[in-house]
Amino acid sequence: MASILQYRKIATLEAVESFSPSIVELQPYGETLDNHEVLLVDAKSNELALNPRSWRLYQRILYTVLVTLVGAIVSWAGSITSAAAKAASEEFGVSETVESLATGLYFIGFGLGSLVAGPFSETFGRNITYTVTISLFICSVTGSALAPNIKTQLVFRFLAGFFGNTPLTCAGGSLADLWSPEERGTVVPLYAVGVFDGSVLAPIVGGWIAQGASSGVMSWRWVEWITIILSAFFLLLIVIFLPETYAPVLVQWKTHHIRVRTRDRRHRAPIEVTKEPLLKRLERAMHRPFALLIRELIIFTIALYLILVYVVFFTFLNGFPFIFGETHQWGPGLTGTAFLSILIGQHLPLFLIPVTRKWATMYTAKREASGAQEVDPSENRLWMAMVGAVALPISLFWLGWTAYPNISPWPGLAGGVLFGFACVAIYTSFYMYVIGVYAAYAASGLASTTVLRYVVAGAMVPPSIPMYAQLGNQWTLTLFGTLSIVMGTLPFVFFRYGLALRNRSPFAKQTATT
Known part of the structure; x- marks a missing residue:
């Protein structure tokens, strides 16, 4: 399975030659174009890279296994400290x-x-959410492991939980x-x-x-x-093997590449065609x-x-x-x-x-x-x-x-x-x-x-x-x-x-x- 950067390239190059944008009269996000005309790019059902359900079975199984392993390790992190409480x-x-x-x-x-x-995950995509939060989770567990007193341990344990929930929430x-x-x-x-x-x-x-x-x-x-060692290993697997699966983000990547290839900035993904700024959408x-x-x-x-x-x-x-x-x-x-x-x-x-x-x-x-x-x-x-x-x-x-x-x-x-x-x-x-x-x-x-x-x-x-x-x-x-x-x-x-x-x-x- 392709890595993050490789998959981003595949997801756009594979579909760029065969898209059929629909013309809509909408104000494009962040720009003003002549006549407010936007070419709305959408995914086709036959575009393999943009339809994760059409991936090969082994690719989908590998993705599921990785998400499950990461979910298991953040659940592990919540329970294991109770045994050492005394x-x-x-x-x-x-x-x-x-x-x-x-x-x-x-x-x-x-x-x-x-x-x-x-x-x-519904705004930026699954992959970046997994990668960033698990990285912060590992940093927080490390802080707990090195804590010199109870106050420091409690602060970092809370942060570890805050950042570690992603595999269960987004799975x-x-x-x-x-x-x-x-x-x-x-x-x-x-x-x-x-x-x-x-x-x-x-x-x-x-x-x-x-x-x-x-x-x-x-x-x-x-x-x-032990939690840190296992988490770092699983994070490495995520970075190497876990591609993006959220359709709106995949279409956005495709649209960006279409704009570069055609030099036509009218092309927009559905999530880009909005008058609301990013912070408002979030x-x-x-x-x-x-x-x-x-x-x-x-x-x-x-x-x-x-x-x-x-x-x-x-x-x-x-x-x-x-x-x-x-x-x-x-x-x-x-x-x-x-x-x-x-x-x-x-x-x-x-x-x-x-x-x-x-x-x-x-x-x-x-x-x-x-x-x-x-x-x-x-x-x-x-x-x-x-x-x-x-x-x-x-x-x-x-x-x-x-x-x-x-x-x-x-x-x-x-x-x-x-x-x-x-x-x-x-x-x-x-x-x-x-x-x-x-x-x-x-x-x-x-x-x-x-x-x-x-x-x-x-x-x-x-x-x-x-x-x-x-x-x-x-x-x-x-x-x-x-x-x-x-x-x-x-x-x-x-x-x-x-x-x-x-x-x-x-x-x-x-x-x-x-």
Whole structure:
């Protein structure tokens, strides 16, 4: 696959000889031309370089793998420091609750950064957004690794989260650029599993680093150095192999080259034909996530449900030492290894993909046979969320009420497997639903859900320590389990009334086509 500069050249040269501009009477951006005549350049469906869905399969797979790996490493960075909280708190002379702010502030920064990343990717393109933000992410993690005190560490952890959110916020738009709606039914779950794997592998590795730090074998700061090494490697791969996929930017590149080749400055890309200055367009794009969050009931309620899922998951970073560590007297390494149960469960939804597709086909055929209106394809993406909504409260009650010293840890680990399954099933299903429903606004729609769930879940990380300590494992997880029963009704409601909600939305697709 071509590099950034090579691809930019290909994307323009390949199409320059066969464009058919349409003449429009519009004021061109930044210039005044005779008669205000603009030759509007647009992409043709047969232009391979300008249509990422027509790329070779191996190119699209490589792109998806790279985006998944980067998403996994920024998720890893959020979780891994929790394992070393005790060693870090001792060095900085603070309590573990205060040190847990390093994890909480990362996720809060993660959520706030999503308000910028999504709109920037829709204004400047995916590639430059990935490259710049991941570079700043690495610099911030380096600052945290070298922090001489708790204040410096917390500042840089927040900045790392702020810049590190891009692969999760923009990936929805990138995958929509590359894959058709039918293909995304397979690709998005694989992406989601890869990202969740990063979050779960981190406390496993971090637990053994923490155990090594407690015995004086190594420094706890290796939780940051490992992140830096992996991030730098993935950034290099992005620079070399990751091309641009955002269609308006590709057309803009093509138009620029046409102007150079023809020496005719009337040629303009659609995003250039506007009277608004660049800063005004950017301001409007950054406003969109807030508008979606406030005005879209679908986005708002999905955000609430995912808040619950993420609050439970992130509090497990501090909760597993109570559920398994104190209950069964396990050390940091073995307690971190307990996250393997969640890791195993996260991969199980992949086996559910063909099953849910069969259910969707059977359901549609049944409705057609009865003469009823066909269920909209967008709502068919919710089958997996409905299964996960049932599994989530079961897993939480299971984990909580098997956490006793006189009960083997294996039942609790089995509950962790079910929890991992529920998390990925719910997240993946809603992720595909937002992409399918909001299409061109997918990045902003995902940013809307991201900001709330990460800010709230991040804020819950420090209080989770006294919560588990005072309420106990059983009642803490009973509380979460009860809330998950209430919120678990949402995918069923959307499946039944989703089309009606979309028909009243100015942003969502309002037809039965995807």
